Amino acid sequence: MNKFLVLPLVAISTLLLGGCGFGKGPQGDLVGAEDRPEFNPQEVPYGMVPCPGGTFHMGQTDQDISASMVNMNKQVTIAGFYMDETEITNNEYRQFMNAIRQDSIDVLGEEYVMTELYPDTTVWVRDFTYHMGDPLMEYYYTHPAFDDYPVVGVDWFAAKYFCNWRTKNKNAANAEAGLAPTPNFRLPSEAEWEYAARGGRDLATYPWGGPYLRNSKGCMLANFKPGRGDYASDGYAYTSPVGAFFPNDFGLYDMSGNVAEWCDDAYMEASVPVVWDMNPTNPDDNEPRKVVRGGSWKDIAYFLETGTRNFEYQDSARSYIGFRTAMIQIGMGTNQSLN
Numbered sequence: 001m002n003k004f005l006v007l008p009l010v011a012i013s014t015l016l017l018g019g020c021g022f023g024k025g026p027q028g029d030l031v032g033a034e035d036r037p038e039f040n041p042q043e044v045p046y047g048m049v050p051c052p053g054g055t056f057h058m059g060q061t062d063q064d065i066s067a068s069m070v071n072m073n074k075q076v077t078i079a080g081f082y083m084d085e086t087e088i089t090n091n092e093y094r095q096f097m098n099a100i101r102q103d104s105i106d107v108l109g110e111e112y113v114m115t116e117l118y119p120d121t122t123v124w125v126r127d128f129t130y131h132m133g134d135p136l137m138e139y140y141y142t143h144p145a146f147d148d149y150p151v152v153g154v155d156w157f158a159a160k161y162f163c164n165w166r167t168k169n170k171n172a173a174n175a176e177a178g179l180a181p182t183p184n185f186r187l188p189s190e191a192e193w194e195y196a197a198r199g200g201r202d203l204a205t206y207p208w209g210g211p212y213l214r215n216s217k218g219c220m221l222a223n224f225k226p227g228r229g230d231y232a233s234d235g236y237a238y239t240s241p242v243g244a245f246f247p248n249d250f251g252l253y254d255m256s257g258n259v260a261e262w263c264d265d266a267y268m269e270a271s272v273p274v275v276w277d278m279n280p281t282n283p284d285d286n287e288p289r290k291v292v293r294g295g296s297w298k299d300i301a302y303f304l305e306t307g308t309r310n311f312e313y314q315d316s317a318r319s320y321i322g323f324r325t326a327m328i329q330i331g332m333g334t335n336q337s338l339n
Contacts, residue, residue, distance in 0.1 A: 001178065001211060003267065004169045009336035014214055022029055024270065025080075025179035027136070031107070033088050036132050039180055039331060041331065042329060042330055042331055044082060045082055045170075045185075045294070045327055046090075047084055047085055047086075047210065047261060048082040048083060048084055048085060048254060048327065049082065049084065049085050049251040050080065050081075050082055050230045050250075050329065051078075051080065051081050051083055051192070051195065051196045051249055051250050051252075052080050052330075053077070053078050053079045053080035053081075054077070054078060054200070054204045055075060055076065055077045055078075055202050056075070056076060056078070056194075056203075057073050057074070057075055057076075057202055057203055058073070058074050058075075058076040058191055058195070058197055058272070058303075058307075059071045059072050059074055059272060059284070059307050059339060060072070060073065060113075060307040061203050061204065061205045061256055061305065061306065061307045071161075071272060071307055071308070071309045072272050074272050074273070074277065075277060076191055076195070077277065077278050077279070077281060078092070078192060078195045078275050078279060078326070079267040079279055079329070080196075080329035081188075081192055081326050081327060081328050081329050082300035082325070082326065082327045082328075082329060083188060083196050083250075083252060083254075083324060083325075083327075084324035084325050085243075085247075085251060085252060085253060085322065086150075086243050086253045086254060087149050087150035087151075087242050087251075087253075087254055087258065087259055087261065087322045087323065088150065088162070088322060088323055088324055088325070089147065089149060089150060089151060089242055090140070090141055090146050090147055090148075090149055090150075090151045091148065092151070093119065093151040093154070094141075094147075094160065096162050096165055096166070097113075097117065097118060098167065098276050099169065100117060101111055101113060101166065107161065114304045116155075116157065116158060117158050117161060117181075118162075119141050119151055119152065119153035119154050119317070119324045120153035120154075120155075121136075121137045121138075121141050121153055122137055122153075123137075123152065123317055123318055123319040124136040124140060124153075124319050125137050125244060127318060127320070128146040128319075131282050133319075136238065136319075138260065139151060139166075140152070140213065141153070144289075148241040148242055149240070149241055149242070150242055150258055150259045150322040151277070151322055152239070152259055152317075152318065152319050152320065153317045153318070153319065154317055154321075154322065154323065155314060155315060156187075156262050156290045156293045156312075156315070157227040157315065158317075159187060159262045159323040160186075160187060162186075162187075162323075162325075163184070163185045163186050163187060163325050166185040166325065167182070167184045167185045169177050170182050170185070171194070178287040181326050182327070183327050183330055184327065184328075185327055186264060186325070186327070187262055187263055187264040187265050187323060187325065187326065187328055188263055188264065188324070188325075188326035189263060189265055189279070189280070189326075190263045190264075190265040190271075190280075190281070190282070190291045190293065190309075191263065191279065191280045191281065192279075192326055193263050193291075193293050194296075194307065196250060196255065196318060196326075197248070197252070197255040197256070197293070197294065197306045198248075198251055198306050199215075199248030199249035199250040199252065199255075200249050200250065201248075201249060202215070204306060205305055205306065205307075206222075206256055206305060206306060207248035207252070207256050208221050208246065208248060208302060208307060209248075209249075209301040211227065213301055213304075215246075220234035220235065220245075221245060221246065221256075221258040222234065222245055222255070222256045222257030222258070222304055223235075223236050223239065223240045223245065223297050224256070224257040224295060224296070224297060224299055224300070224301060224304055225260045225297070225299055225300050226301070227297055231297070231298075234257075236297065238297055239258055239297050240254075240258055240297070242254060244257070244258075245257070245258075246328070249308035254294075255306075255307045256294055256295055256296055256305075256306070257294070257295055257296065257299075257303035257304050258296065258297060259294075259297065259319045259320055259321060259322035260292045260293065260294050260295055260296045260299070260303070260318075260320055261292065261293055261294050261321070261322060261323050262290060262291075262292060262312075262323040263290065263291040263292065263293055263323075264281065264283070264290075264291075264292060265281055265282040265283070265290065265291045265310035265317055266283065266284035266285075266287035266291070267282075267287065267289040267290060267291050267309075268282055268284070268287065268291065288313050288314050288315070289311040289312070289313060289314070290311060290312065290313070290314045291309065291310070291311055292310045292311055292312045292321055293308075293309070293310065295308070295310075296321070297320060298319075298320050299320070317318055
């Protein structure tokens with residue numbers, strides 16, 4: 001009896017394989033929509049580095065000196081993504097401002113562009129009492145000597161607008177070249193930022209892995225406020241040019257120190273136990289506090305730790321807060337190579 005079932009079963013299996021896309025059948029078969037644009041493996045975007053997905057323990061890795069209890073350890077999985085190698089610089093932001101003033105000033109209005117998007121250079125005077133910030137207010141953003149320094153004086157809304165512009169600018173070039181559109185540039189989530197800062201070193205206190213702030217030669221490993229105010233001992237009294245210190249194992253520079261960085265998430269004290277453990281995020285338009293990570297040139301070492309959480313109000317621009325952008329990695333499994 002079995003020999004009489006062989007041919008029908010073979011015929012049925014052949015039909016099923018053809019229907020599953022293993023072969024192009026005649027007209028009327030399920031073969032997928034035609035004339036789809038060709039998709040090649042996603043290239044690493046210019047100025048970015050790949051952060052291969054993985055699992056890590058998100059949260060405080062050292063003593064919670066503020067006793068805030070807002071960053072308990074939690075195992076989290078992150079899908080692969082790309083992140084800017086360095087913080088966005090003055091000159092990169094200037095490209096954005098030049099494009100906005102050339103193409104969008106009539107739509108947005110000069111007042112909006114200059115008050116909401118243009119870096120607020122007065123932060124160098126306003127942020128600190130009895131501080132001679134006038135030279136930085138005059139030169140930091142405008143002078144070419146600071147072109148490769150991280151842009152500051154940009155609030156959360158301006159950073160988000162920059163991401164939208166960068167996406168449209170890149171996709172306009174892709175469309176002209178006949179290429180598929182790129183995923184959106186955006187601010188990283190808080191979990192992505194912490195995962196990237198650790199650079200694959202789970203439970204690492206700092207991006208370079210160890211618990212110390214100097215290397216074996218006695219050189220500072222980040223731009224921050226050592227001791228009781230020895231700002232210049234790391235080589236820079238204020239910000240430093242991006243990439244002036246060693247990168248972490250992902251190839252990311254200044255994930256601790258220099259300037260703190262905006263994240264996309266709204267700040268919530270209970271976010272660690274509340275959010276999911278797979279690509280967690282906390283988008284809340286009703287919460288004006290947004291997550292800021294990494295510490296800055298004016299912060300003590302505690303704020304440089306990969307697990308330290310902090311926030312700033314979304315409409316506040318500071319002389320010690322900048323940002324970098326991220327992009328989701330598509331078309332490949334989490335654990336595959338992103339190179």
